[in-house]
Amino acid sequence: MRIECLVASHVRQRPEAVAVRDQQGRALSYAELWRRSGRLAAALNRRGIGRGDIVVIALDRSLELVEAVLGAARSGAAYVLLDPVSPPLRNAHIVADVRAAAIVETAAPAPWRPASDVPRIVLPLDGDDDPDGDDAGSFDAADLAVGDDDLLYVAYTSGSTGRPKGVMASHRAVTHFVADTALVELTPSDTVASLASPASDATTFELWKPLASGSTIVVLPAIAELTVEDWAPLIERSGLSVMFVMPGLLELVAREQPAAFAGLDTLVFGGEALDPGTARRVCEAGKPRRLVLGYGPTETTVFATSFDCTAESIARRDRIPLGTALDGYDLAVLDPGLRAVPSGETGELCIGGRGVADGYLAQPHVSAERFVDHPEFGRIYRSGDLVRRLPSGDLEFVGRLDRQVKIRGYRVELEEVERSVLASGLVISAAVERIESPAAAYLACYFVPLPGAAPENPAVALAAAVATRLPGYMIPARWIPLPQMPRNGIGKIDRAALRGLPSADRAAAEPRP
Known part of the structure; x- marks a missing residue:
């Protein structure tokens, strides 16, 4: 079953129920969301965009993002969501990689949107993109021949080096996740937060899961x-x-x-x-x-x-x-x-x-x-x-x-070291990385001290605590306290940023030979 068919059932049953609302008091009912997404789907089809094409959606979390995602799906095309905190060059690479048929955006300028000659569709629709107005809201994709195995979206992996990978998710995969798995059983009375970066696959949970369940999305x-x-x-x-x-x-x-x-x-x-x-x-x-x-x-x-x-x-x-x-x-x-x-x-x-x-x-x-x-x-x-x-x-x-590395000839799982540091009870978070050195590679631990728990010399205390759980070659040689962990656009620890910190060469403990 195509994912939008699950949404259509709630449009028929509860058209005036709120589908999405934000903190500024704006809201769209299921009926209004269906009308708006139908107009966008019709606008895409008028441009010859449909099954087999990929539409780039350059919108941050908003009512318009939900409209665009549903509209792209109803047009028969697939979509890819850009990350507002990614550099424009990375987003430009994604636009080129998917051979975007169009970019959906708003009129408000945003520095993260890539420069490109790909045609733009601006929300809210007007002029040539919406000649039929509300009449286009009744758009019906039944004759588009889009099936369960057709592509619904492409999600680019984050934090990778070299060429990023675009993961292809079908209607079948997404419909299975939102309708058949019991991770969370939603009902029409539920309200679900929209908090993740649009480019995160958590957006599938935050948008499609509630829409397929008749719930309300709340943009935070x-x-x-x-x-x-x-x-x-x-x-x-x-x-x-x-x-x-x-x-x-x-x-x-x-x-x-x-x-x-x-x-x-x-x-x-x-x-x-x-x-x-x-x-x-x-x-x-x-x-x-x-x-x-x-x-x-x-x-x-x-x-x-x-x-x-x-x-x-x-x-x-x-x-x-x-x-x-x-x-x-x-x-x-x-x-x-x-x-x-x-x-x-x-x-x-x-x-x-x-x-x-x-x-x-x-x-x-x-x-x-x-x-x-x-x-x-x-x-x-x-x-x-x-x-x-x-x-x-x-x-x-x-x-x-x-993340398995060699230190002095021994294999080391970096996550095991991180868990041992966390088990000390002296830190809020910790990340361990292998650092290259002219003398010998060593482990460096970046950590955020737990207020009130960190002793006068946290490096010595942490090394002593970890030594009760790990052999000597697995104990970090350098300990770098941080006020907070650097994180990427979807909230994961930014390990590349950690390795680039100059403080790694001025840490409290010297590398052991």
Whole structure:
């Protein structure tokens, strides 16, 4: 089923229900959103844009973004969302890479929008792009011959070096995620926060999941505009019931206001590891009804596993498990030869099922390396994540294949070192990187001290704490305190920025030979 068909059912049943609203008091009912998106779909088709084409949407989170995403889907075309915090040159690369048929934007200038000769469609529509006005709102895509396996969107992976990869998600994959998985069961009475960067695949959860469920999307202010004290009243004032956050934001807020999210029904977090201590603080302060870790690479359409965090489920854990598979996903833990490893042993997590993407746009060789046919498990995505299966059946994250480094001839999993630093109880967050040096490569730990817990010499205290858990070659040689972690546009730690910090050469501890 095409994803917009799920939205159409709520347009028929509850046309006056609010589909999306923002903090400025603007709102669109399901009927009005359907009319506006229909006019955009008609405008695209009049330009000859439809099935097989890709439309670039250069809009930040807004009512217009929801209109554009639904309009592109109804036109039969696929779409790609640009990241407002990405450099214009990167966004220009994406426009060229997808061979964009059009760019949808607003008239307001934005420096992150790439210079390009690709035709523009400006919202709100007028003039040549909307000759029929409201009459175009009844646009019907039934005759476009768009099927379940047609492309719905392309999501570009973040934080990669070299050429970024465009992950291709079909209507089938997205419809499966929003309609068939039980990560969060939404109803028409739910209100879902729109908080993630448009370019993040979390947008699929924040926009398509509520639209397919008849819920209301609430566009929140940018994170940079909010203080820690703003979150609890914002959630109450906005009437939010469901929200997705990155662990970095959850750590920041929970440090000072652990009950800030207690007014929610469900808080989902994911994208990178969260210190179990943060989750425990939230649980002890009166957590939302559900506090859920959602895990899944972009290549498997948002989330493939989940784990419910409660005071009991995370007690005495030094890491939060990835949990178990969502409906329709198959998980296999395999060795380098793609053979299943015994339970409890470490292997690469490979994911199959209806949510697996169709590969990378225009990169068949890379697609063939990561999306493979397995004789037992069918078509699977090789995630590059190292995991092991616990006796409970939950999967536990161990590290990344591409973050395994050599130090003095020993193999080191950087995530294992980071977890040990977090377990010290002296830091809010930590990131460990391998630093090249003329003498010898060494490990550097960048950390944000926990206020009130950090001793006079945190480098010495941290090294001593980690030494109780790790062998000497795994102990960072340099410790670099930071006021906060640098993060990229979707909230993940910006590791390239860390490695470029000049303070790495002026840290408290000298490298050991």
